[in-house]
Amino acid sequence: MPEPSEPRADTTSGGQSRRFTPAAPSGLRRLWRALSKRPDAGHIGVGLLVGLLGFAAVVQVRVDQDDALANARRDDLVQILDGLRRQSERLDDQVAELEADRRDLVSGANTEAEALAQAQERARTTGILAGTAPATGPGIIMTITDPDRRVSSVLMYRAILELRDAGAEAIQITGEGNDSAVRVVLDTYFLGPEDGAMIIGGEKVEPPYTIVAIGDPGVLSGAMSFTQGVVASIEDQNADATVTEYNELTIDVLHEPEEPQYAHPAPEDEDD
């Protein structure tokens, strides 16, 4: 050290030109010599500090990359915080809204499931009425033996009407003669007999007939067998009619519904 007592160069900004004289050795050589000379114990502190500087700089740079807030002043931070709080309030509102929506949707789904169950129940009931679903329950079986084939379609229709009057909910006619069966529904028609077979709903049915009706067995059999009733009229035609009551019957012949050609469902009222 040629001038150890002189104050450090970096603390004085003046006098550069005075000190900058082409002195030998030059600055670069001095730097190189300082770098390559034998390590000095006093340089450990310098190395520590410089290492600390490098470490801190890298950490700071990485923090800056991570987080732009690190450099912000307190006022900026307060503003940013304020903005964030407003944003969080907005988001809270949004969350509440969405949760309400979700609740509505969940309860709506429950309502929907209930409506679905009701619709299915209605479909079952309608299916029984329309003959598209099998039906089971108490009822009667009326067997008509008609050896002379004199029981007319009118008489058969009357029997069905009487059964409906008596509250029959599902009716099926089986022709034992040709092993045919018809589910009697609203649009079932009766023709004949022609060639010894009655046409019921487009199906040829040959006697003996078996009419299965589901309803109150007592009422149904009463409707058949009253004086001058169906049974008496059938017996007038030299045929034989027997009515048997059952606690459990099953009607499993199904009616194939046809798409209505002219009638369409009328639109429901909006406020319904």
Place this chain on the structure above:
Amino acid sequence: MIPLLGLVLGVLAGFIFDVSVPLELQPYLPIAIVAALDAVFGGVRAVMEGIFNDKVFVVSFIANVLIAAFIVFLGDQLGVGSQLSTAVIVVLGIRIFTNVATIRRHVFHA
């Protein structure tokens, strides 16, 4: 030799260890870094002029860092933190430029 080694080791340590700066130190660390940078450039210049003294360097380094941080802290307390830190950065920047200019003259003789 040792300072260069220290610098390399410090930078490596900064990359290896994921250290998060404590919240209270966050406003001061950049200023402290600039102050330390000023001290380092001053040290390099002193080496080139042949007047380097490690004791002086250590003291000036620590003093620079502490004074810069203290000025910013004071500014924060007075409510002029951002202005004062700008002032400190400007002053330190000028000093760094002066030191680097001297180093440049030593290196390039121009």
